[in-house]
Amino acid sequence: TGSSRPQRMLKAVQKNATKGDPKSVISAIDSYCRHKEWAMNVGDDKGLILDSVLTEVNPSTALELGTYCGYSSVRIARLLSPDSKLITIEFNPAFAIIARQIIAYAGLQDKVTLVEGASGDLIPKMKEQFGIKSFDFVFLDHWKDRYVPDTKLLEDCGLLKKGTVLLADNVICPGAPEYLQYVRNNPRYESRYYPSNLEYTKVEDGLEKSVFLG
Numbered sequence: 001t002g003s004s005r006p007q008r009m010l011k012a013v014q015k016n017a018t019k020g021d022p023k024s025v026i027s028a029i030d031s032y033c034r035h036k037e038w039a040m041n042v043g044d045d046k047g048l049i050l051d052s053v054l055t056e057v058n059p060s061t062a063l064e065l066g067t068y069c070g071y072s073s074v075r076i077a078r079l080l081s082p083d084s085k086l087i088t089i090e091f092n093p094a095f096a097i098i099a100r101q102i103i104a105y106a107g108l109q110d111k112v113t114l115v116e117g118a119s120g121d122l123i124p125k126m127k128e129q130f131g132i133k134s135f136d137f138v139f140l141d142h143w144k145d146r147y148v149p150d151t152k153l154l155e156d157c158g159l160l161k162k163g164t165v166l167l168a169d170n171v172i173c174p175g176a177p178e179y180l181q182y183v184r185n186n187p188r189y190e191s192r193y194y195p196s197n198l199e200y201t202k203v204e205d206g207l208e209k210s211v212f213l214g
């Protein structure tokens with residue numbers, strides 16, 4: 001059978017990027033997805049907002065829900081301080097295989113732990129399995145109808161602390177209306193919307209940044 005979109009994306013990275021150079025991996029994926037084949041990476045426009053929030057937070061421990069091919073894992077991990085770590089959760093084994101290779105190609109495998117499984121199952125195991133006290137930063141980019149239940153789960157598992165920053169992708173397209181309702185009307189969060197566009201398109205989308213107030 002033929003190759004998959006993630007496999008073709010990996011090939012584009014291996015062909016056009018420089019091993020160990022995260023910036024070239026990001027550019028190779030953006031160029032491929034903009035000019036050859038669209039894919040659901042956070043992309044270069046929203047990626048700039050992700051970069052600026054990350055630089056501001058400078059997290060020691062970051063969580064990403066929804067790895068896909070590892071594009072945002074590379075964007076996040078390249079900006080982490082030396083001893084900081086990113087845990088990224090992916091549900092689909094076929095995506096995880098590609099993501100591991102793209103993260104490794106960027107030379108960031110020592111900063112990123114990719115865990116396969118469903119967020120609802122794995123979040124309660126974070127403390128015991130990965131020795132996580134709490135997360136400083138969470139990037140939500142998985143099933144849009146899991147944003148609210150998983151945020152509540154992170155709260156209930158004591159994985160959020162005063163000042164933890166949640167950054168959610170796709171709050172307009174495909175949309176996460178319940179999540180916007182939840183974080184915008186909740187006294188425990190200070191929320192702000194960053195308008196942008198859906199990756200590689202002119203369609204409106206944006207990121208919602210929510211600071212947990214404890």
Ligand SMILES: O=C(NCCCCc1cc2cnccc2s1)c1cc(-c2ccc(F)cc2)cc(O)c1O
Binds near residue numbers: 041118120144173
């Ligand atoms: O669905 C999206 N992302 C989620 C897919 C991953 C599912 C997972 C579930 C799960 C559960 N537990 C742990 C890990 C995970 S990963 C998504 C979709 C679009 C889009 C697609 C078509 C379109 F026309 C317009 C926008 C754009 C985006 O930026 C997206 O992120």
Ligand SMILES: [Mg+2]
Binds near residue numbers: 040041169
């Ligand atoms: Mg997304």
